[in-house]
Amino acid sequence: MEGNFVKIVVKVEIRVLLNEEGGFDPYKMERLSMVLSNLVNSGAKILIVSSGAIFLGSKKLGLDGQPEGLIDKQAVAAVGQAELMKLYRRYFEGYNQTVAQVLLTGDIFVDPEKSGNARNTLIHLLEQGVIPVINENDSVSTEDIELNDNYYLVRAVAGLTGAHLLLIKAKKPDTYILLGGSPEAGPRFIHEKELIDEVAAVERVMPGEAFREYAFPATLHKVLLEA
Amino acid sequence: MTEINRDTEQKRIVVKVGSSTLSFANGRINLQRIERLAGVLSEVRHAGWELILVSSGAIAVGGGLLGMKKKPERLPEKQALAAVGQAELMKIYQRFFEPFHQTVAQVLLTKDGLQEKTKRINARNTLNRLLEMGILPVINENDTVSTFGIRFGNNDVLAATVAELIHAGLVIILSDIDGLYTADPRKDPQARLIDTVHDLSPTVLRSARGSDNTFGTGGMSVKLDAARICMEAGIDMIIANGKNPEVIAEILEGKKRGTLFKSQKSKD
Numbered sequence: 001m002e003g004n005f006v007k008i009v010v011k012v013e014i015r016v017l018l019n020e021e022g023g024f025d026p027y028k029m030e031r032l033s034m035v036l037s038n039l040v041n042s043g044a045k046i047l048i049v050s051s052g053a054i055f056l057g058s059k060k061l062g063l064d065g066q067p068e069g070l071i072d073k074q075a076v077a078a079v080g081q082a083e084l085m086k087l088y089r090r091y092f093e094g095y096n097q098t099v100a101q102v103l104l105t106g107d108i109f110v111d112p113e114k115s116g117n118a119r120n121t122l123i124h125l126l127e128q129g130v131i132p133v134i135n136e137n138d139s140v141s142t143e144d145i146e147l148n149d150n151y152y153l154v155r156a157v158a159g160l161t162g163a164h165l166l167l168i169k170a171k172k173p174d175t176y177i178l179l180g181g182s183p184e185a186g187p188r189f190i191h192e193k194e195l196i197d198e199v200a201a202v203e204r205v206m207p208g209e210a211f212r213e214y215a216f217p218a219t220l221h222k223v224l225l226e227a
Numbered sequence: 228m229t230e231i232n233r234d235t236e237q238k239r240i241v242v243k244v245g246s247s248t249l250s251f252a253n254g255r256i257n258l259q260r261i262e263r264l265a266g267v268l269s270e271v272r273h274a275g276w277e278l279i280l281v282s283s284g285a286i287a288v289g290g291g292l293l294g295m296k297k298k299p300e301r302l303p304e305k306q307a308l309a310a311v312g313q314a315e316l317m318k319i320y321q322r323f324f325e326p327f328h329q330t331v332a333q334v335l336l337t338k339d340g341l342q343e344k345t346k347r348i349n350a351r352n353t354l355n356r357l358l359e360m361g362i363l364p365v366i367n368e369n370d371t372v373s374t375f376g377i378r379f380g381n382n383d384v385l386a387a388t389v390a391e392l393i394h395a396g397l398v399i400i401l402s403d404i405d406g407l408y409t410a411d412p413r414k415d416p417q418a419r420l421i422d423t424v425h426d427l428s429p430t431v432l433r434s435a436r437g438s439d440n441t442f443g444t445g446g447m448s449v450k451l452d453a454a455r456i457c458m459e460a461g462i463d464m465i466i467a468n469g470k471n472p473e474v475i476a477e478i479l480e481g482k483k484r485g486t487l488f489k490s491q492k493s494k495d
Binding site for chain 2: 034035037041042045094095096114129152192193
């Protein structure tokens with residue numbers, strides 16, 4: 001099945017799901033789940049890499065702000081990851097999509113056995129029509145916690161699964177950033193209305209190309225943060 | 228300037244959407260298309276038009292819900308999927324109409340129900356009352372109890388029959404082509420869109436046959452069956468492309484879209 005579908009890694013940062021007061025915005029989650037469910041309905045396979053465990057854990061525990069120390073962050077993330085999956089499951093169920101939690105650690109980069117296992121699991125989920133929701137296993141791993149984003153994870157997942165495209169939810173309402181499709185194609189802003197046509201119109205889907213070309217240099221990172 | 232009969236007593240319109248508008252080529256439901264449809268229908272309703280929606284899609288939604296990989300072929304299988312999917316289809320409509328404060332109601336009809344006098348009056352009373360209440364009726368054939376010989380079998384004819392029942396002025400059929408062509412536009416570069424049909428002449432019927440088996444599930448001949456019912460009842464009918472549901476609002480603003488089947492009795 002690998003050649004038959006466009007595989008897209010979707011990066012969701014919790015900040016794009018918050019309202020102006022910094023609280024979780026159900027409306028934004030609702031739109032995200034509708035648009036991504038429709039992308040799946042159109043025939044694409046998606047893998048979501050989502051942050052939010054520490055944010056939701058802090059809320060759940062009634063903490064004032066987010067914890068600073070690494071161990072505190074890991075403990076809070078353990079609470080929040082369950083909350084994060086609850087949200088994904090609830091909202092995607094509304095559109096008849098099944099989600100699965102996959103927690104990865106940084107050693108999938110270097111351990112061939114682990115990377116093989118992770119790859120098999122992810123591909124199998126996609127074949128079953130399930131949407132993997134991936135996060136770092138923060139309780140035992142510290143790479144991305146320290147960097148405070150999931151860029152390593154996004155690249156690892158894209159590489160493992162041979163993803164063709166990277167889609168990033170922008171902070172701007174109804175807007176996404178699409179990368180890949182051809183080596184020349186830089187990041188482009190796309191309204192959610194155009195998303196399916198845009199993905200369908202990708203001429204050359206080259207696994208991993210988008211991610212080699214744009215190894216998330218600082219400039220891109222900056223673009224994304226402003227998006 | 229407009230050629231459609233917008234001056235009916237009731238400002239009543241029947242809009243029919245098929246699977247080609249509501250779902251992707253793979254048969255799965257197109258949520259964003261339905262969202263846009265809900266947006267434009269709500270807008271038109273709030274502008275004062277009385278609307279009835281005839282919607283297919285139950286089988287497609289049912290198939291998606293049950294994770295079916297293939298489209299069902301046998302009738303009992305389709306009926307079972309329709310039973311599963313119809314409830315889900317209504318849930319989807321409710322969800323997308325809700326932000327526009329538009330209430331929807333499900334009305335499932337059968338062919339014999341629209342032929343028998345008492346049932347016919349009941350159906351008409353229900354639809355009239357729903358429209359008075361500002362509710363949008365969403366009609367489909369009651370697939371679970373309609374079997375061969377007693378079913379409409381397609382929603383184009385159902386839409387025309389409903390329009391006749393409630394004295395609508397216009398039926399808009401959304402399809403996956405822009406309208407009726409002189410020949411199959413995919414095969415014949417000379418094919419051109421016919422903008423108005425005044426009577427269903429042999430030439431028109433030939434054009435329809437030429438473009439049949441190529442598009443959609445209903446086919447053009449079936450749409451002409453619906454056109455015949457409309458035209459004889461004094462109702463205009465338009466076939467337009469449902470890729471952009473906003474075409475409904477454009478038609479009602481008087482813009483020329485698709486192919487208009489002009490009824491003999493309607494006022495110009």
